[in-house]
Amino acid sequence: MALHIEKSTKFALEKPAGVACPNLAPTGLCRIHDMLKDKGFSGCIAYDCLGAGQRVVQDLYDGISWQQDPSLLGQMSEDFAKMRKIHTLLELLFTAQTLALPPTQLQTCDSFIARLFPQTGWTRAEFDAFPIRDTQKQVMDFLAALKSHLTAQQTK
Template sequence: MSQIPDLTPDCDACAALCCMALAFDAGEDFAIDKPAGLPCPNLEADLGCALYTRLEDAGFSGCARYDCHGAGQRVTQELFDGRDWRAEPALAKPMISAFANMRKVHDGIELLLAAGRLDLPAPLEEEREDLLEAYARPDWTENSLAAFPASDAPARLAAFLPRLRDWV
């Protein structure tokens, strides 16, 4: 079986991808509108958050609750060797794309790990393990991540999950 990546976020090992890549709309969870692909105005030069210790009080409860499941640091450290979009602006677009796809990969891994706690019959457990192999591969690259959404793995996962109803 593939090595399961750490799904715990490590903001210190990331390039603040959620603060730059994601969009948010002013409302209950965010105090301001921010389009995708632009850095949050609260993002500091060192890629830290000026509001980090008081996110909820400042109207950013959505930031306080957000969890990339480790996708941010994996993209930053594994795919871009610790480089970041602030120091190298040309990396912004490829990092945004890789982050979006790695989030899908990590979300799939999380679902498949949860399914592993169910008492599944052998054929479903075998299918779950096959899917986990496709999602938890150790050798992701920018190209393989870019191709992932069009691969058969997301469709296979989408078809697999509803079949677990009887074991939930």
């Protein structure tokens, strides 16, 4: 529902963000789930929201989804897009944690994770105020600086 889909070899149709896929049943389930590849939707099989959808519903909407309250769809779609970016950064940082990093870089990595994954969950105010663009740049700059550690580990 929340995602824009471009027609391609992985998606058999074009769909704007915020518009239901024509294969979405009223129950919220996919009508062609057992035939996705055959129907031209291998992208659906490969897609992983990395837990962003669940986090939005649980943290920001107290377990209520757009399916239960359709008036939430627009804001929930925007929130999902932002949370998906956060969860993508988390995935990269969790991978960085597996590297043999010096303590200062490991501490920086852990600090980013703590900012992106509050242990008590996101409050609406914290999420709305969260500077995603600035944080993305900071995390990507940090990860780019780890390139020497990747090269060093690959030569071992």
